[in-house]
Amino acid sequence: xxxxxxxxxxxRMGENYELHAQHLNPTxxxxxxxxxxxxxxxxxxxxxxxxxxxxxxxxxxxxxSVFNVGRNHPVVAKAVHDALDLDLxxxxxxxxxxxxxxxxxxxxxxxxxxxxxxxxxxxxxxxVEGALKFARAATGRPRIVSLKGSYHGLSYGALSITGSETxxxxxxxxxxxxxxxxxxxxxxxxxxxAMRDVAAxxxxxxxxxxxNFPADDYFQQAQALCRQYGTxxxxxxxxxxxxxxxxxxxxxxxxxxxxxxTMAKTLSGGYVPCGAIAxxxxxxxxxFSRLDRCVVHSSTxxxxxxxxxxxxxxxxVLEDEQLVENSETVGNLLMARLRGLMKQHPFIKxxxxxxxxxxxxxxxxxxxxxxLAWRLMHKIDQSLFPQxxxxxxxxxxxxxxxxxxxxxxxxKILPPLTIGRKEVxxxxxxxxxxxxxxxxxxxxxxxxxxxxAQLRFGRGKKRPTAARKTGTPQVPAPTNGHRxxxxxxxxxxxxxxxxxxxxxxxxxxx
Ligand SMILES: Cc1ncc(COP(=O)(O)O)c(C=O)c1O
Numbered sequence: 001x002x003x004x005x006x007x008x009x010x011x012r013m014g015e016n017y018e019l020h021a022q023h024l025n026p027t028x029x030x031x032x033x034x035x036x037x038x039x040x041x042x043x044x045x046x047x048x049x050x051x052x053x054x055x056x057x058x059x060x061x062x063x064x065s066v067f068n069v070g071r072n073h074p075v076v077a078k079a080v081h082d083a084l085d086l087d088l089x090x091x092x093x094x095x096x097x098x099x100x101x102x103x104x105x106x107x108x109x110x111x112x113x114x115x116x117x118x119x120x121x122x123x124x125x126x127x128v129e130g131a132l133k134f135a136r137a138a139t140g141r142p143r144i145v146s147l148k149g150s151y152h153g154l155s156y157g158a159l160s161i162t163g164s165e166t167x168x169x170x171x172x173x174x175x176x177x178x179x180x181x182x183x184x185x186x187x188x189x190x191x192x193x194a195m196r197d198v199a200a201x202x203x204x205x206x207x208x209x210x211x212n213f214p215a216d217d218y219f220q221q222a223q224a225l226c227r228q229y230g231t232x233x234x235x236x237x238x239x240x241x242x243x244x245x246x247x248x249x250x251x252x253x254x255x256x257x258x259x260x261x262t263m264a265k266t267l268s269g270g271y272v273p274c275g276a277i278a279x280x281x282x283x284x285x286x287x288f289s290r291l292d293r294c295v296v297h298s299s300t301x302x303x304x305x306x307x308x309x310x311x312x313x314x315x316x317v318l319e320d321e322q323l324v325e326n327s328e329t330v331g332n333l334l335m336a337r338l339r340g341l342m343k344q345h346p347f348i349k350x351x352x353x354x355x356x357x358x359x360x361x362x363x364x365x366x367x368x369x370x371x372l373a374w375r376l377m378h379k380i381d382q383s384l385f386p387q388x389x390x391x392x393x394x395x396x397x398x399x400x401x402x403x404x405x406x407x408x409x410x411x412k413i414l415p416p417l418t419i420g421r422k423e424v425x426x427x428x429x430x431x432x433x434x435x436x437x438x439x440x441x442x443x444x445x446x447x448x449x450x451x452x453a454q455l456r457f458g459r460g461k462k463r464p465t466a467a468r469k470t471g472t473p474q475v476p477a478p479t480n481g482h483r484x485x486x487x488x489x490x491x492x493x494x495x496x497x498x499x500x501x502x503x504x505x506x507x508x509x510x
Contacts, residue, residue, distance in 0.1 A: 017032070036391060037394060047416045057400055059416065060400055060414065062415060063270060065265050065414045068266040069269050069317045069321070069323060075313050076269040078313075079312065083099075083306055088305045090304055100303035103118075110249075110315065111261065114280055118276055118277065119134075120274065125154060126275050127264055128157070128161075129157045130277050132161075135234065139232060143177040143179065143198045145202070146181075146201075147182070147202075147203055149164075149210060151164065151204070151209050161175075163180050179192055193225050194229060198231045200260070201226050203234070203235060203236065204237075204250075205240055205245070205251050205254070206357055210404050211352060211357060211404060212359075217254070220256065235261050237249050238262055242263070242314070243318055244266070244355055245327070246324065246328030246331050247324065247328075260278070261277070268311045269310045272307040326417055331358065334356070335353060346365030346367055347363070347365050349361045360431075362409040370439050373439050373446065383408075386408070388438065389438070391448065401413055
């Protein structure tokens with residue numbers, strides 16, 4: 001029988017977790033089952049995911065910022081169909097393809113004029129690896145300096161400059177000649193750059209892990225130090241690019257002129273992997289410096305037509321639908337509404353972010369009842385509190401969010417840039433309810449914490465599936481004509497252990 005994707009999907013949908021447990025990563029399956037994230041989503045549109053009963057889930061994670069234009073955007077989908085219909089010659093390699101030329105032209109139009117040359121690859125990590133090589137080739141210097149708390153990817157070069165012990169544990173030794181300095185510490189940066197052997201200083205303008213950024217002119221001064229000591233200044237915009245922070249690129253918030261910019265994620269609208277590096281022509285040519293070095297850095301799939309097509313369509317959607325502007329407007333609204341919750345929820349320490357890249361940080365509140373709840377949860381597990389917010393947001397309110405990183409009391413929200421007031425209202429009400437339940441004795445969240453403690457300390461029942469029963473969460477009716485929610489709702493009333501082993505490490509640094 002010939003291959004038929006639709007019948008295959010129809011026949012096997014629902015076997016997702018069994019297949020993964022057997023053939024892929026059973027540890028991930030275990031974590032997802034434990035926290036009740038083992039949903040089967042059967043389709044997606046815009047800011048919503050749908051299960052088999054057509055229940056809508058509000059996606060405030062966006063595949064770690066891949067879906068700035070929303071999921072399965074019709075313009076990008078049509079471009080994919082068109083590219084297939086055209087039978088374009090793909091990856092001839094010994095030619096120069098039209099699509100990559102067009103995309104490089106379109107991408108550079110969105111960037112400051114000193115960035116004149118583009119290199120295409122397949123992921124954010126690959127873009128970072130390429131940027132490090134470009135910087136070394138351009139300067140002839142060995143050392144790379146990055147920031148503590150950074151995330152740049154998980155291959156050896158990128159992981160070597162990523163400031164996370166959790167991701168590095170067990171994989172050393174790492175690239176020699178790397179160093180990390182604290183965000184905001186210009187003296188530490190100046191001291192290390194003054195050795196004049198540093199090829200590159202790489203930063204995420206807004207750090208993905210924890211959503212941290214300096215308040216003052218740190219980046220401007222850091223860039224000036226790079227110029228003074230002949231170091232390439234790299235902005236890693238893999239997560240922050242394409243409107244996520246309310247500007248096309250986050251470096252614009254500080255008026256920066258990076259020598260090299262790395263991009264990926266949203267670039268190709270969530271269909272086909274695509275990464276890119278933009279840099280000055282002079283830097284680029286130091287890598288491709290002679291005829292025999294014309295492909296000295298390359299990747300087989302790097303300029304493939306489907307990725308290029310998707311990226312061209314995505315840039316056009318971002319522009320046509322004014323999503324960068326929407327990110328700024330709705331981001332400001334969302335942050336204002338979140339700050340409005342601080343008074344009645346003393347657990348909230350700070351709301352920070354730019355555009356629709358937002359962190360909600362929690363801390364021990366002064367009030368007796370809340371303090372007690374806080375201490376209990378931290379006694380059980382240092383990472384438990386934000387998980388106890390993220391879990392009911394999904395199980396009870398059908399909103400997908402994430403913990404912002406390992407060992408931090410922070411949740412991070414990264415909605416598609418297409419959301420509006422309706423989604424903001426829904427999220428604020430859900431968070432309000434969830435935080436209220438954090439101090440309700442007895443209440444579902446304290447029950448969750450109690451069960452986690454029982455499991456941790458050995459008196460527990462075996463967990464678990466997050467129990468599902470009928471209720472009435474009113475997830476807002478999706479925009480763009482998609483079906484509103486009305487099916488079975490879900491409430492959380494079962495014991496949920498966040499991590500049987502007890503380290504709570506199911507956060508993501510993305
Ligand atoms: C700033 C930054 N750089 C690099 C990467 C790695 O990108 P990828 O996962 O596409 O390899 C990420 C991924 O989250 C990122 O946020």
